[in-house]
Each structure stands twice: as C-alpha cells, then as structure tokens.
Amino acid sequence: MARMDEFSVDCSESNDTQLRTFQIVTSGLERKEAGSTIPADISICDNCLAELRNPQDRRHDYFFITCTDCGPRFSVIEKLPYDRPNTSMAEFALCEFCAAEYKDPQNRRFHAQTVACPKCGPKVFLLDPDGKLIDSSDPIRETGRLIAEGAVVAMKGIGGFHLACSPLLPAPLKKLRKSKKRRQKPFAIMAPDLDTVRTFAHLNSFEEELLTSYHRPIVLLEKNDDYYLSEQIAPDLHNIGVMLPYTGLHTILFDGARTPAFVMTSGNAPNEPIVSDNEEALSMLDDVADYFLMHDRRIVNRCDDSVARVVDNSLAVIRRSRGYAPTPIFLATEVSKCALGTGAELNASPCLVIGRRAYFTQHIGDLEHQATVKFHNEALKNLMQLVGGDIQAIGCDLHPKFNSTRIAERLAEQNGTIAVKVQHHYAHVKSLMAEHGLDEMIGICCDGFGYGTDGTAWGGEVLKCDGEGYARAGHLEPQPMVGGDLATLYPLRMVAGILSREADVADWLMSRTDLFPHGKVEVETILRQLEKNDFTYTSSCGRILDAAASLLGICHERTYEGEPAMKLESAAIGGKYVLELQRKIHDNVLLTTPLIAEIFARRNKNKIQDLAMSTHRYLAEGFSELAIECAGQNGIRNIGFTGGVACNSHLVAMLHEAVRSRGYRFFVHKEVPPGDEGIALGQALVAAQSLE
Secondary structure, three states, rough: OOOOOOOOOOOOOOOOOOOOOOOOOOHHHHHHOOOOOOOEEEEEOOHHHHHHOOOOOHHHHHHHHOOOEEEEOOHHOOOOOHHHEHHHHHOOOOOHHHHHHHHHOOOOOOOOOOOOOOOOOOOOEOOOOOOOOOOOHHHHHHHHHHHHHOOOEEOOOOOEEEEEEEEOHHHHHHHHHHHHOOOOOOOOEOOOOHHHHOOOOOOOOOHHHHHOOOOOEEEEEEEOOOOOOOOOOOOOOOOEEOOOOOOOOHHOOOOOOOOEEEEEEOOOOOOOOOOHHHHHHHHOOOOOOOOOEOOOOOOOOOOOOEEEEEEEEEEEEEHHHHOOOOOOEEEEEEEEEHHHHHHHOOOOOOEEEEEEEEEEOOEOOOOOOOOHHHHHHHHHHHHHHHHHHOEEEEEEOOOOOHHHHHHHHHHHHHHOOEEHHHHHHHHHHHHHHHOOOOOOEEEEEEEEEEEEOOOOEEEEEEEEEOEEEEEEEEEEEEEEEEEHHHHHHOOOOHHHHHOOOOOOOHHHHHOOOHHOOOOHHHHHHHHHHHHHHHOOOOOHHHHHHHHHHHHHOOOOOOOOOHHHHHHHHHHOHHHOOOOOOOOOOEEEEEOOOHHHHHHHHHOOOOHHHHHHHHHHHHHHHHHHHHHHHHHHHHHEEEEEOOOOOOOOHHHHHHHHHHHHHHOEEOOOOOOOOOHHHHHHHHHHHHHOOOOO
C-alpha cells in the first residue's frame, strides 16, 4: 500500500540506452534532512488473504502473512531507514524461499521488510494462566473456540494485547468489566465481515468504506432494531464500536468459532498503557485472562486501535493511532520553525511539526498516571528520533500543574528554548484552522475543561482567531461546580448549583440522597456549600450536557470520560424541541440557567427524548447565534466547531445547518481528532509563530 504526498525526480542524461540491471542498494545511514515519513501499520491485503486461504500455498494458514502492500510497519521499526535490520524482524533470518522473493524485483514481496513464512517467521502459541504451553496443533482456531465458549483470552496483535471474549455471554463480560474497572465504558468488537455487521448495526456507504479501508479503525455504528449482542457491550448507548479483522491471525480466529463477533478491548491494567510484552502480559493480565495467545515477534512501538465516526456525513477521527499514526498530516501552509506540542493532560498525543508535515504520536492516554507519563516520554523520544529535526519551539497547555506542561518545560530547558503556554481552546481552534489552511476563523469550542486566562474552567467558548492571536468573543454562562472536581463525577451536583440560583433546592436534593455515594451526609454538605457560595465556576458545555443527563435520570455518575453527554446524545434520537424558551444571550454570554430550570420544570411532563433533543437544540442555536454575530462584526466567513463535544452528531448537524443557512462556511475536523488528542498541533503552531 503506497500513498504519495509529495513527488520530485532528479534527472541526469546518459548515453546508455539499455537498462541491464535493477537493484535496490543498501540504504545510507546518514540522514539528509528531517521530516521522514514513518509508515503506519496497515491491514492485510486481498492477495495475502487469498494465499492465506489457499491450501496449496506455502503461507496457507500462516497468521503473520504480509507483503509490500500490507502488514505491520510502525510497530516493528527500531530506527530509520526502514530496512529489515532496523526492525524487530531482524531476529528472524529469512529462509531460502523468502530470501528469493525478497530479492526478486518481479515479486510483490521484493524488499518487503516483514516477509516471513511458517518455516522462518514468528511463531504463535497458546498458554494457560500459569504461562504453561498448551499442546495444540492449531492454537489460533482453538483460541476462537475457547472465546466462543466463554473464556477471556489475552491476545497479542500488531501493536499490543487485546482482551477478547464473547459478545453474547454475560459471565466473561462481567469478568472483563470487574478486572478493568470499567463499569459502563463501552467495549469495541471485531466482526468477520460486513454482512455480519449488518445483522446488528446500520451501515451506510461511507461507514463501509471506512471499515474496509487499510486503516481498519474501530468505527462507531448505530445499533439497528435487530441488535442482539449483549447490552453490556455498550450500555445505554445507541452506537457500538466495530472493526473488521486486520491481520491473518484475526481472520483465522473466526474459523469454526460459533460467534458473530469477538469483544476486543485493549489489554492493559486500569489507567495504564496497552501491554505489549509477553512477560508483562502474563504478570499484568493474569487476573482476567483464562488463556494467552502469543507470538514471538517483539513489538517495538505499542499502538492502540484507532477510533473513528461518521458525523454529519463527514469523517471524525476520534482516536488517531494504529493504521494512521505516525504518518504525517499535510498542512496547507509551511511552518518555518520545527515545533513541538506536548498535548493535553487527558487523551494526550504530542505533535511535531516540520515544514508542512504534522506528526502525531500514537494514542498515549491520560497523563494523570505515572505509567502513562513514562509512555508519553518514550513515544515522544522515539518520534523525534524517527522524524529528526532540531526543535526550536515547544507549545503546551496553559495549566501550570499539568504533567504535559512540566514535560514541555523540561524539554525546553534541554533544547535551549522556551515553553510557550497556549490557552486550551485556542489550541483546539488553531488545530482546526491549520487542518483547513485558514488564516482566520470564528471557532466554537466545546469540551469538558480547559484552563482559562482568568484562572477559571472554560469549556463552552466562541473565539475570534486570526494571525494576531485570539479573543474570547462569547461563552456559556459560568455555573457553580459544587464540590469542584466531584461535580464532574456526579453531575447532580452541577444541577444543584445551577438550580439554586433560581429556587430553593434543599427538599428536592434531600429526596434524592440515594443518588449520592454518601447519602444524606453528602447532600447536607452540598447544601452548606451552596449557602456559603463555596465553589468554583465553569463555562463548560460538557458540564451542561452532564447536568441535563442527570436531571432526566439518564446518568447520575460519570464512570468514563464523556459518559453522561454520550448517553444524552443517545437518548435524544427521535426527539423534538418542546421548550417554550427563547434563547437568552446577554453581553455575549449564552445563559444556561433558564435551560436547566425549564428542563427541571418539564421533566415529568415531556418525553425524555424530547427534552434531551431540546437541550442540544438550545445550545446549538445559541452558539450559532453568538458565532454568526461575531463573524459579521469582523468580516470573517469561516466558522468552525471543535473540542470533544464536536463528536456529538446532533450538535454538529444543527450547527452546520444554522451556519450554512446564513451564508457562512462551516468547518469540522477531518484528520485531526476534535478532542484533546488534536490540540498538540495548535500548541506547536502557536509556539512556532511566537519566534517569527
């Protein structure tokens, strides 16, 4: 599989009219310039699949079958140039058959660095929980049968371990949730083909193309009316994450396994990076795995599966990792300085910008945990080694206590430069502008939290951005976070703070003590805090969506990031606007107290789906009004939507409709993740511009 982004040819004349030989010579070890393109891991190709299924072929049933068109790339690369000696495949000496193919210019495995066969390549084996080898002539198909019968298997893939189980049986799913401490967070599944996917999910042509692309991401699909998989896979959500097999191992796994799919979630201990080493897997996953399916090819760069979604007929890459990273995103405008953005604190993914290329690392995770900080540093060091370039500017978040900020300050000291602190939401909008090659934009940025220049928590912002920087042109009404960060975990606290501004909520809260971890004592503490005005404020859009979800009885506790808002989005499907409430904007502030008060008043009078949809409509129309007014005042035609909430299908569609109907251009992300994984690009660009 080849992708050509830039093309140039150096020509010289020769009197020789006949080409006698053709050969690929040994790569030079000296790097001529920075900005190398590191190939991403890609799915198995049709030619290899045909050979895999051909009993007469040497590589029949070989789980690690690959060619120049497919297979692992980034996950095996130690260093550049991308030659076999510089990969973990160097540990497997080619047999005569594979060596002949490797050297034959007419063979599709000519200089395929991962070429191998059952005789000379990596081997697969099945172990019991104690790490003892299970005698099996067909360990992969045996694994498929074990999973279908109810076992949980830790399975080594391209970029790390998956934990796999049946999507139909409750016991293994409960075991998986307990071990990974994921009470509600959805699991991804792998189905063998599109026909099977159609039995439980809706599929349009765009989603089919995405599922079968060589990237092979997890794609969020809407459950259909005939959905029959366990509700424990994606509780209270209208969609489910689905991927297709992307290796020979996955393909063989389905043979003989009487199941329509396998649950495939990342193999890791809670709050730690995906496990990639065999011994590490045996020690860290032994409490959940009944068996281990392993191979002996070392994973150099661990890499989670990517996640994508089709929103408003447009691609949204939610997590850019296996299949995408670290292949660069090409920018419309060249950056004169080599710049780095260290990313956010949650869902971190650093980005290195050289010229017109933006290189994101694979998905890292949340930097609140030391193991993930270590992974962040390793991934960043490896990226800089592979790509090259002398870092001249480093951008980071404005928050002084984030680990990502501390990492930037340390790197700046090491590189003799400064760490440029960039406001969180400006970095979001800057990333969106860079992706579309725009010099100016009115950016609507909605998420859960971003440190504001006034020291408060922002998250529902309208920013005017141009070559001079940015200005806060509008935002949501700041609302009290009763109990600080506890209000992000228990959104009924947000409801209490908002409603207390208009009414006495004591009796109502006391009637809901069962919804708080500490019952009556906790409610009494909340009431005292309300009486003393003892709390911080936030303009976060995420917190308003959370509050609506809790008020409507959809979700009272956030057990994973975005949970209440995601469940509110699901609940809103098929709903209509029922509020007798005009949008209230005062001094460029969209008021949300009237919204929550109106939902409170109607919670027992209207359908939940109508009130859920009304919440989305109120916010979308309010944000579009703020953005369009700002755009008109400043003569700007570009309006964009970014931030984690920009994955919400209702809000994207509503904003798109409102903005386009007024004659403005509407932009969302295509390749850069709209959430916090995408802000490192904006950080890097702001840092680079600070030196101009």
